[in-house]
Amino acid sequence: MARDDLSVLTALDVAKTQWYHFTAIIVAGMGFFTDAYDLFSIANVTKLLGRIYYTHEGAPKPGTLPPNVSLAVNGVALCGTLAGQVFFGWLGDKMGRKKVYGLTLAIMVFSSIASGLSFGHTAKGTVSTLCFFRFWLGFGIGGDYPLSATIMSEYANKKTRGAFIAAVFAMQGFGILFGGLVSLVISTIFDHAYSAPAYEVNAEASLVPQADYVWRIILMLGALPAALTYYWRMKMPETARYTALVAKNAKQAAQDMSKVLQVEIEAEQDKVDKLSERDNNNFGLFTKKFAKRHGMHLVGTCTTWFLLDIAYYSSNLFQKDIYSSIGWLPPAKEMNAIHEVFRVSKAQVLIALCGTVPGYWFTVAFIDHLGRFFIQLMGFFFMTVFMFALAIPYDHWTKKENRIGFLVMYALTFFFANFGPNSTTFVVPAEIFPARLRSTCHGISSAAGKAGAIVGAFGFLYASQSKDATKRDAGYPAGIGMKNTLIVLAVSNCLGMFFTFLVPESKGKSLEELSGENEDEGTNDTSQPPPVSSRTVPV
Secondary structure (H helix, E strand, C coil): CECCCCHHHHHHHHCCCCHHHHHHHHHHHHHHHHHHHHHHCHHHHHHHHHHHHCCCCCCCCCCCCCHHHHHHHHHHHHHHHHHHHHHHHHHHHHHCHHHHHHHHHHHHHHHHHHHHCCCCCCHHHHHHHHHHHHHHHHHHHHHHHHHHHHHHHHHCCCCCHHHHHHHHHHHHHHHHHHHHHHHHHHHHHHHHHCCCCCCCCCHHHHCCCCHHHHHHHHHHCCHHHHHHHHHHHHHCCCCHHHHHHHCCCHHHHHHHHHHHHCCCCCCCHHHHHHHHHCHHHCCCCCCHHHHHHHHHHHHHHHHHHHHHHHHHHHHHHCHHHHHHHCCCCCCHHHCCHHHHHHHHHHHHHHHHHHHHHHHHHHHHHHHHHHCHHHHHHHHHHHHHHHHHHHHCCHHHHCCHHHHHHHHHHHHHHHHHHHCCHHHHHHHHHHCCCCHHHHHHHHHHHHHHHHHHHHHHHHHHHHHCCCCCCCCCCCCCCCCCHHHHHHHHHHHHHHHHHHHHHHCCCCCCCCHHHHHCCCECCCCCCCCCCCCCCCCCCCC
């Protein structure tokens, strides 16, 4: 039975949608806009890096990044992201959400600029510097996941909380789209200003000296949206749930939310003291009580995010390889280096417009009506269906007359990823855990997702190689081929459906109801998970 509800938390739960909600969405969302731009824009310039820095005769395939270099360039930011999610998730619970919120943005701004200024006397030196700064870029990006999700969930009312958190994450779609558009514009400017022949005997033939500016400008522009929102992040007050339930300062929580909500809220320090004294509010992450109450929930959020990101990041980071494999992108010898950036970016923009961005906003529109569980299960199901539909008749899709059909099916996998588990795996961990562990648990869940992304990014690059030595790229071992790789991704999505049953429905409940923080030890058996919905999902 819920008792001693704090008036400041009740006021937040029942508040009507106000301007501060939209301000919080934009301020937190611009971090994800920057995240997506920085993480996925590298895919647009990877081929260009190969043409610029690996044209010498000793390269495995002149004009192409060697396997280990390609893995590093694409995967090092994901490794940094994983580390940042765990570290800043923990720090957000120890120091407060606001105190470390600006730091993540500052790291992202500095690292974006530094990535574009990567230097070195040799190709290895330049790429090594780029990888170093992209690791720290990922570290800042990683911190944005648990902090933005937690801040938005603790600011939102319970009626539309899912839509608000999903809207923050939906800015990622605009970041992917903006990254493609920026690459299109930059490559068009340079392609028209400086003409270069197509790729002939070696990659040097398709280059102009100004080509080195293209990838640098594209990467550095990722600092702009983050820098523009830094001031507003610093102006946001600490969330009332952290101030009251973790810092135990009822007066400060009431003052902060009185300004935000523009209503008078009573400071109830006696209630805060009573809540803090209850045994069921004092357990830590590595305790039996947490394992009994939330252990399976954490397993569910980690496994579903892990399985999703195997498929999602493989598909996003290596779009160019998938397009080339079906012949939608012409061979490199038919394009100069800058025009190749244009063609890869054009493909990314089309997929983002047709599948990625709409999927995010369908989730925003329906998550508080259909529920998190239904949307996640549905998304995994259709991702599985469309991946199998691409993989099983793969030879059919490689024919020129069927390429449009392939792209439509491929776009639908992105649509149902975003109108599905890519959004819900971000939302749910920010709702179901106690305030003092919320940021930490979200960081652990999102880090599990990035572990899946690393598996997907590294595994896809090798697995998608042809088994035929005459067809696969020089320097790569034999893979299982693109068809079998798509089947593996489909199976990963199918497993995600089953692990979804470990994740509770959180629609329409307050955060304290979901976590059990307002439950009286004497009236409930806290060894069992708190009720999470009007219907219990069987495990």
